[in-house]
Amino acid sequence: MSHHPIHKLNRPGEGKLTKIVLISVALIFLSVFLVLPLITVFYQAFKFGIQPYLGYLSDPMTISAIQITLISATIAVVLNTIFGIAAAWLISKFEFPGKKIILTLIDLPLTISPVIIGIIFVFLVGVHGYWGEFFASRGIKIIFAVPGIVLATTFVTFSFVARELIPHMQGQGNEEEEAAILLGASGFKTFFLITLPKIKWSLLYGIILCNARACGEFGAVSVVSGHIRGLTNTLSLHIEILYNEYNIVAAFAVASILTVLALITLIVKKLMEYSESRDLEALEPAIAEVKS
């Protein structure tokens, strides 16, 4: 170390003023676009007090909307978890032509407007759609019914689990799985005893994101649901109807459910990141050794 006074470098972006400006901009942006709306939701919801608020929530139409949202989100999450694991397994453990195309297709639901997804389903399985006849003649109603909502929700949330898993599984390689198979474990046992514990954090992370998106889905569901109150209304559709009827406080009361769900998702996500980083810390010496 030199004992001469350290020459002060005039590095860009390190001045006091720059710092203050940047922090202020970030804070103002966060308040206007995130904190303010969040406060508004709860302020409006509780405008007439707790009693009316609980009244809005226990309204049969709201209960029905919660039920339909939960049903479609549950089915979508289960299907997409199974699909996500299968797709991630296929892509990370095998080499085959057309792999890039599959990777691109997995991203499709994220890049396409949800309304278009809804319209596609109407065209495919609606009464006047390609396969409409087939389902109608068997008495199966898809569009303007719960199955349509489930389909649309599943499609929209298709990518989340797979996208979380693929990079993680590609990074881990499959020596542990090979070791398990050579020790006599079946494919089934290898998956549950070796692979699943390895990917548990990214899997949970994907499931949580998938669930959040499934509960809040609006566009695609709006097209296929038909907005039949008490029958095909999800929470987000119910909010829109209440709002359009100038029932602002009721709309915000129902909206507060989705907001709480979003906040819980964020907290769980943070907790998981914390646990994962702790797990990773325990692994660090191992990783360092392999790298050297």
Place this chain on the structure above:
Amino acid sequence: MSIQIENLTKKFGTFTAVDQLSLTVNDGELLALLGPSGCGKTTLLRMIAGLENPDQGTIKFQENENQVIENRIGFVFQHYALFRHMTVFENVAFGLKVKPRSIRPSKEEIKTKVFDLLKMVQLDWAVNRLPSELSGGQRQRVALARALAIEPKVLLLDEPFGALDAKVRKELRRWLRHLHDELKITSVFVTHDQEEALEVSDRIVIMNQGKILQQGTPEEVYAHPANPFVFNFLGNVNLFHGRIENGEANQVGFVRPHDISLELTPNGLDRFEAVVDRVFSIGNLTRVELKLTESGRFVDSEITKETFDKLQIKTGDKVFIKLNKIKVFQADQNQPEYSI
């Protein structure tokens, strides 16, 4: 159990990793597959394990003239491949715990067996540790105990000491040799380290470009290398290019550094003049790098410290070198010179 490999071929796209290879691994021997990286030795090992499917050819496991249908294979990976979320105990017990219920040992039996194995690899104190809490050498010993738990008929090791530092590597090598002498499991291990192969194995198979170049005991292959590649690969070597008197095509003479001795004055006709370029000693050996006056090429000589002290030479001195043992090969165009 012996292994018969016939006409095995494996391609990855246009690259031929293993090329019509035939090999027999005898019952109870410790065989080393030695070769530079990319020579196909690991692919061959993985095919024996069943981790890769050959494009052509067969691998047969035989015991006392009978074809074996069920064969248990123990496999040790270069980077251990321990189950990172399981303790040392759970790792070693894994192969026993996943057995079908009808042949699965009881909990007590598993416990006894795992402790016996961990005692054998001197890690019984670490039963409840996670792999991440152990050093590389310790982890590889856990991996070995895990592979041995299922009582394999064949033990396959893929560069088992490749990720370890020199000292631990040497220790584990010796230890593996003792273990093999005790258990007598038919074993194949892959290495790119000639010293390791020469020191540990009963028999060495030297591979390059998917083919076997030579096989034999360590003494055989070291003393009688079949071709320049093997000579080159099995230790340090000096090359002398030249035309032999009887007019045959280009010939290359191979001389090991310890077969070159130094003299201050030429005591015969077949001496070459050289200048000492660099000298360094490791233990009792002194390595002298010399520059030949005639051709300007560099050669290495290895002499004992004692001889070196007697000669009293230093950098820049003129000396005469004598080739005590030279092996001559036809300069073969098809045999690319080995380079690291």
